[in-house]
Amino acid sequence: MASRLYNVTVDCRDPRELARFWSAVLDYKVTYDDGEEVAIETVDEVGPALLFLRAPDSKVVKNRIHFDLAPDDHDAEVERATGLGATRVDIGQHEDEEVTWVVMADPEGNEFCILTPRQD
Amino acid sequence: MASRLYNVTVDCRDPRELARFWSAVLDYKVTYDDGEEVAIETVDEVGPALLFLRAPDSKVVKNRIHFDLAPDDHDAEVERATGLGATRVDIGQHEDEEVTWVVMADPEGNEFCILTPRQD
Numbered sequence: 190m191a192s193r194l195y196n197v198t199v200d201c202r203d204p205r206e207l208a209r210f211w212s213a214v215l216d217y218k219v220t221y222d223d224g225e226e227v228a229i230e231t232v233d234e235v236g237p238a239l240l241f242l243r244a245p246d247s248k249v250v251k252n253r254i255h256f257d258l259a260p261d262d263h264d265a266e267v268e269r270a271t272g273l274g275a276t277r278v279d280i281g282q283h284e285d286e287e288v289t290w291v292v293m294a295d296p297e298g299n300e301f302c303i304l305t306p307r308q309d
Numbered sequence: 310m311a312s313r314l315y316n317v318t319v320d321c322r323d324p325r326e327l328a329r330f331w332s333a334v335l336d337y338k339v340t341y342d343d344g345e346e347v348a349i350e351t352v353d354e355v356g357p358a359l360l361f362l363r364a365p366d367s368k369v370v371k372n373r374i375h376f377d378l379a380p381d382d383h384d385a386e387v388e389r390a391t392g393l394g395a396t397r398v399d400i401g402q403h404e405d406e407e408v409t410w411v412v413m414a415d416p417e418g419n420e421f422c423i424l425t426p427r428q429d
Binding site: 191192193194195196197198199200201214215216234235236237239240244246248249250251252253254255256257258259260261262265266269270299302303304307309 | 311312313314315316317318319320321334335336354355356357359360364366368369370371372373374375376377378379380381382385386389390419422423424427429
């Protein structure tokens with residue numbers, strides 16, 4: 190392997206606050222924090238870190254890169270994420286029809302999806 | 310753990326072409342492909358998949374979520390990524406000064422960074 194996916198980096202206004210939200214959602218631990226950049230990783234540090242990076246620009250359109258989450262219990266996780274500061278958002282996904290996932294946004298408006306539970 | 314990071318999903322015009330690029334850059338394998346959605350994962354399927362999803366809208370601003378890559382050899386990886394279809398881009402990172410990474414864009418313009426080599 191020649192390059193490794195090291196961070197998935199999220200521009201944000203408040204790195205600590207957004208890292209707090211995502212570490213609670215995913216049960217990740219903080220592995221770096223200098224106030225401007227906060228990294229969180231799985232407890233065993235497998236896979237890429239999520240790095241929250243303070244950025245001067247604001248979110249203006251729907252993100253083209255988003256996180257899809259596989260929950261243990263779909264409805265319980267939607268409720269738990271809401272309690273942590275997420276909101277349900279409408280990006281035209283027609284939740285009344287064929288769609289099995291729920292689209293939410295994190296406290297800074299970054300869209301993410303809670304899927305149905307997955308075995309793999 | 311209550312929710313797992315299952316996919317990092319990238320909206321795109323051409324899922325197969327973008328999956329081809331990223332699987333070559335990261336040495337990932339294709340684990341799903343229905344033409345509209347193409348998933349790639351590490352060879353041992355550890356960590357989230359990257360899911361390339363055909364989307365009707367176009368990229369209009371700098372992405373707020375991007376990939377940071379840790380290379381074995383920085384300059385060689387910049388050259389290899391270029392050969393695979395990446396371009397160097399200027400997002401105001403002042404490469405002549407303190408910055409140790411190179412900002413590039415994939416064939417659909419999604420920004421990513423090639424960092425210096427990492428041991429962890």
